[in-house]
Amino acid sequence: MPEIGEGIEHQAPHVCRLMRHDIVARIVHFLRKHLAGKTLAKVATQTDENVYGKVGCSAEAFETSLTGKKVLDAKQQGKYFWLEMSSPPHPLMHFGMAGWLKIKGDDTAYYKPQKSEGPEEWPPKYWKFILQAKEEPRSECAYVDFRRFGRIRLIDCDASDIRRVEPLVKNGPDPVQDATIVTVKWLKDKVQSKRIPIKALLLDQANISGIGNWVGDELLYDAKIHPEQYSNTLSEPQIAQLHKSMHYVCKLSVDTLADSSKFPEEWLFKHRWGKGKKDSMTTLPNGKRVEGDVKAEAVDDANGATDNKTTKKPKAASRATPIQQNGEKGSPTAKKTKRSKRAAESQEDLTTSNGFADSKDVEEPASKKKKISEKSNKNEAPNSNGAKSDGKGEDTGRRRSTRVSGRGL
Structure with missing residues (x-):
């Protein structure tokens, strides 16, 4: 069997490396087969601050708590699994992304690995703990995790209450183990x-x-x-x-x-x-x-649907209601007419407010008036006395701009 961490080329193309409840069920099956009803004669551990330490456990506490105790059963909830011991605490485990449990002399792999050359390596690489049974056959189980995302805890409560305390109490029901709940x-x-x-x-x-x-x-x-x-x-x-x-x-x-x-x-x-x-x-x-x-x-x-991420969403216009006939509400012509009407009303309001009866009498912008004034001065002819006009002339009814220039201030 290839060692975990030697490369994904050893795995079949369809293997999902993330843990699933069916994979955990497979491990529970092997734990029951090799450890249930047996006493743990020896427990070996390796210190790992991630696998043990991040959940408030330690390799030393794990080893001390399990040595000499009897394994009654192995159970699971979703991606978690645990051993029910003859007395608390009980080891609760999660494989994370790449954790696994190996059993000496048995193949727990759920895929067909490449044929390994030579005898089985034991203890395996990246092992975190090894459990050895007292009774014959003396089964040995090793928890391995080269990525160190797995977690190993000790749950100090009665075996019947493991699912009522953290972390399992925060998880939902298992569709297989709790089929009567998931209705x-x-x-x-x-x-x-x-x-x-x-x-x-x-x-x-x-x-x-x-x-x-x-x-x-x-x-x-x-x-x-x-x-x-x-x-x-x-x-x-x-x-x-x-x-x-x-x-x-x-x-x-x-x-x-x-x-x-x-x-x-x-x-x-x-x-x-x-x-x-x-x-x-x-x-x-x-x-x-x-x-x-x-x-x-x-x-x-x-x-029968196509609304995935690769489907182009329809433009806003295609989601709108069909265009109505000219002059009807919502049509382009109607909108143009409304804009023209509003502009006319605005012009009428401006004329009324300035007291002018004709739109041509509306005061022109100051910049335009200045250009017109300069042009008229250039073209201004002498009067009958030979003198030029003083520029005042008669009042045409057009108001002078009240804007104050900032020049010379």
Whole structure:
């Protein structure tokens, strides 16, 4: 088995490296198989301030608390899993992005790795703790995490209360473990209480535990619901189908222990991971050619919709009502007429306020008057006495500008 951290080329093209509830279910299966009912004869740990320290635990406390105790069972809620010990505290774990649990002599991988050369390396690289059983066969389990995003806690309470304390109490119900809680009515109340894209609601662990990226896409694809549709706009038939699809996809992925070779051929999962790779599938389950964003295109096709991010939004004019006949309300002609009418009314108001009866008597701008005055002075002829006009002349009824020039002040 390849070591975690040696490169993603060891993984099958369709493997999602983010933890999912079906992958955790697989690990719980192996823990029950190898540790349930056995006493921990030896517990070895390595100090890690991220994996242990960021959740208030330590490698020393973990080792001291578990050594010599009996493992009664292994359980999970969504992406969390824990060991029920003969007495508190109980170890609660989360894999983060790249954590995993290896068992000596058994293959816990949920994909088909490349064949490893030579004997199995033990202890494995990047191990954080190793549990060794006292009874025969002396099983050994190792928690590994090369990216150190995983978390290991100790929960000091009765085993029956683990889900009633933090952090599990802050998470929503598990659609598989809590099938009797996640009913159509429960789902209806949940989706109608929020106004967010439905996929965002499903991925939020505070709402529902365990649903990850591809699982969310798969159940929405099966339900024929666009992932960006707002949750509070879902109709009752859509909610009923979403509930059915959720239980179908989640339960089947858990029952198969995340073995993708056992997933139905019509699932989107079978078509999303090989895009762009040689000899990969080039069509979706409905026969449509894989182009662009597989997730958006597949869901769109199932939903009969095209309002994804690649679709151009119609211009404002196309959303407006058809243009009316000339003169009707809302038509371009009517708008032009209104503007002309307003301009005429404004001109009439200005004439009335200045006391002029004709629009030509309205006072012209000072700059224009200055140009006209200078031109008239140049063309001014001498009077009958041979003298030029003094420029005063008779009052034409036109008011002089009252603007005060700033020059010479």
